[in-house]
Amino acid sequence: MARSTFDIRALPGFATIAMICFALLYIPILTLVVYAFNEGNSVAIWQGFSLRWFRQAWNNQQVIDASIRSIQIASVAAVIATVAATMAAIATTRTRPYRGLTFKYAFINQPLMIPEIVTAVALLIVFARIKVATGYSGLGYLIAAHTAFCIPFAYLPIRARLESMDLTLETAAADLYATPWKVFTRVTLPLLWPGIIAGLMLAFVISLDDVVITEFVKSGGQDTLPTYMLGQLRRVVTPEMNAISTVFLAISILIVTVFFFISRRRT
Amino acid sequence: MTTAAEIAARAEKDDIRKRWLLSTPALVIIFLAGIGPLLVVLIYSFLTPGPYGDVRWQFSTDAWVGVFLQRDIFDDTLGIADAHLSIFLRSVWLSFLTTILTLIVGFPTAYFIATRSEKTQALWLFLITIPFWTNLLIRTFAVQEVIRNEGLLNSLLVWSGIVSAPVQILYTDWAIALGMIYVYLPLMVLPLYASMEKLDFRLVEAGYDLYATRLQVLRRIIIPLVKPGIIAGSILVFIPSLGAYVTPRVLGGGKQMMLGNLIELQFGAGRNWPLGAALALTLTVLVTVALLFYVRYAAQGDRRHG
Numbered sequence: 001m002a003r004s005t006f007d008i009r010a011l012p013g014f015a016t017i018a019m020i021c022f023a024l025l026y027i028p029i030l031t032l033v034v035y036a037f038n039e040g041n042s043v044a045i046w047q048g049f050s051l052r053w054f055r056q057a058w059n060n061q062q063v064i065d066a067s068i069r070s071i072q073i074a075s076v077a078a079v080i081a082t083v084a085a086t087m088a089a090i091a092t093t094r095t096r097p098y099r100g101l102t103f104k105y106a107f108i109n110q111p112l113m114i115p116e117i118v119t120a121v122a123l124l125i126v127f128a129r130i131k132v133a134t135g136y137s138g139l140g141y142l143i144a145a146h147t148a149f150c151i152p153f154a155y156l157p158i159r160a161r162l163e164s165m166d167l168t169l170e171t172a173a174a175d176l177y178a179t180p181w182k183v184f185t186r187v188t189l190p191l192l193w194p195g196i197i198a199g200l201m202l203a204f205v206i207s208l209d210d211v212v213i214t215e216f217v218k219s220g221g222q223d224t225l226p227t228y229m230l231g232q233l234r235r236v237v238t239p240e241m242n243a244i245s246t247v248f249l250a251i252s253i254l255i256v257t258v259f260f261f262i263s264r265r266r267t
Numbered sequence: 268m269t270t271a272a273e274i275a276a277r278a279e280k281d282d283i284r285k286r287w288l289l290s291t292p293a294l295v296i297i298f299l300a301g302i303g304p305l306l307v308v309l310i311y312s313f314l315t316p317g318p319y320g321d322v323r324w325q326f327s328t329d330a331w332v333g334v335f336l337q338r339d340i341f342d343d344t345l346g347i348a349d350a351h352l353s354i355f356l357r358s359v360w361l362s363f364l365t366t367i368l369t370l371i372v373g374f375p376t377a378y379f380i381a382t383r384s385e386k387t388q389a390l391w392l393f394l395i396t397i398p399f400w401t402n403l404l405i406r407t408f409a410v411q412e413v414i415r416n417e418g419l420l421n422s423l424l425v426w427s428g429i430v431s432a433p434v435q436i437l438y439t440d441w442a443i444a445l446g447m448i449y450v451y452l453p454l455m456v457l458p459l460y461a462s463m464e465k466l467d468f469r470l471v472e473a474g475y476d477l478y479a480t481r482l483q484v485l486r487r488i489i490i491p492l493v494k495p496g497i498i499a500g501s502i503l504v505f506i507p508s509l510g511a512y513v514t515p516r517v518l519g520g521g522k523q524m525m526l527g528n529l530i531e532l533q534f535g536a537g538r539n540w541p542l543g544a545a546l547a548l549t550l551t552v553l554v555t556v557a558l559l560f561y562v563r564y565a566a567q568g569d570r571r572h573g
Binding site: 008025027083095098111119180212229233245256260 | 281282283285286287288289290292293294296297298299300301302303304305307308311321372373375376378379380382391393394395396397398400401402403404405406408409410411412413415417418419422449452453456468471472475481485506507509510512513516517526527530531534540543544547548550551554555558
């Protein structure tokens with residue numbers, strides 16, 4: 001009887017450690033955000049509230065250019081990656097098991113298994129050759145690289161959605177003489193949308209976040225926002241960096257929140 | 268006249284065509300920008316460095332020898348490359364430390380989340396996910412702000428009287444470890460949570476009924492049952508730690524290097540691309556070994572606990 005006085009699930013101290021863990025996760029981020037609004041030049045001494053660093057970042061042409069470039073690359077790479085990933089997800093879930101399926105899984109998820117720095121130097125070597133051979137030095141290299149490492153991130157939620165979808169609807173449509181294309185556009189695709197949107201957003205955020213591969217693959221004057229920031233971190237850091245980070249953070253949180261609600265609706 | 272067998276055969280053929288045609292774009296892109304370049308790295312690791320970076324097309328195993336050994340400039344004998352070895356050891360040691368510490372902090376956190384009511388679980392998970400999807404560089408920069416000499420941590424230490432003057436934390440191994448723990452912690456908590464969520468608490472109850480203490484229940488029931496999550500989390504933290512590049516660069520200040528920075532150095536100022544290629548492949552092998560270890564161990568864990 002005495003045993004019923006404690007919650008069998010609780011373990012002493014675990015809740016405390018969890019609270020400390022959450023506090024520690026958010027303290028650095030909050031510090032970063034708070035000092036973005038600092039009036040003074042310092043990232044350590046508070047001198048009153050001001051939006052001057054946001055204004056400065058907004059008027060910094062390099063920051064604007066890098067942001068636009070980031071969004072361009074992420075949009076194109078995420079769209080291509082999502083289309084390729086959707087097709088691949090259908091090819092790996094809507095068939096009977098066959099030889100080569102496991103191999104295909106491994107192949108598609110390969111970018112997740114190799115350390116980023118290794119992929120980065122590998123692409124540096126190959127793209128340097130292609131640059132010399134063709135003379136082309138546009139954003140194509142960055143888009144190709146981003147597309148490749150975004151594919152598994154788009155693939156995973158789409159495949160998960162396809163696997164949890166009821167096959168009977170598609171079979172019923174086929175039984176009613178719908179062509180495979182009609183089955184896809186009228187039945188599969190509408191049911192699959194949440195997975196595709198989730199995959200697209202994941203791919204977009206992953207591309208927007210990338211520092212390492214972009215740093216190695218980019219040509220001169222092709223900074224994205226993260227590589228611009230990486231370059232700035234070597235110099236004296238002003239709250240302008242905090243302001244840029246804060247805006248970036250707000251956008252990421254917005255995307256993740258939308259993603260969170262979309263993926264929750266499916267259950 | 269078409270028989271049922273012919274229709275089935277045609278369907279089968281369509282099926283095969285579909286499964287390969289549809290996956291072709293993804294496979295081609297990943298081959299061109301993923302696996303293909305890795306093969307080129309393998310070739311480069313057996314070439315001779317060019318004078319201004321790049322390579323000369325002349326076969327050589329110098330790069331592979333240079334990964335662990337160095338030629339003495341005076342008597343031309345081979346010795347162990349101390350600089351490389353210390354960076355290897357630092358990478359493995361810091362990754363190991365990061366894994367252990369994220370496990371110590373992450374285990375209770377995941378357990379806490381898994382034992383909340385279903386609605387609150389979603390909220391706590393969301394709070395773990397936000398930092399996870401926040402840009403790695405921004406998170407590293409945030410850690411730098413906190414641990415710098417005039418930062419929050421040192422201000423607190425001085426204010427509370429624990430130390431009289433700010434301690435140098437930034438640009439040390441501790442800074443790298445702290446930064447990696449911070450950025451990889453969600454990677455530990457999420458798989459731990461996934462396996463704890465499935466934990467059957469009737470077993471815990473049975474343990475208490477048989478007069479087990481809390482520590483015994485934790486050690487003999489909970490930990491063995493969530494072992495797959497522990498292994499998955501450890502691998503997910505260990506692997507990116509081993510190849511970390513941004514965190515050591517920002518928090519180690521270029522003095523305290525890890526393998527990722529050493530590889531970069533060979534492609535930049537070092538101008539020894541074959542050595543960089545050989546080091547990159549060594550890192551890949553280390554990561555693959557860790558993955559294989561995981562696959563073997565995880566499979567065993569599954570067998571034992573159904």
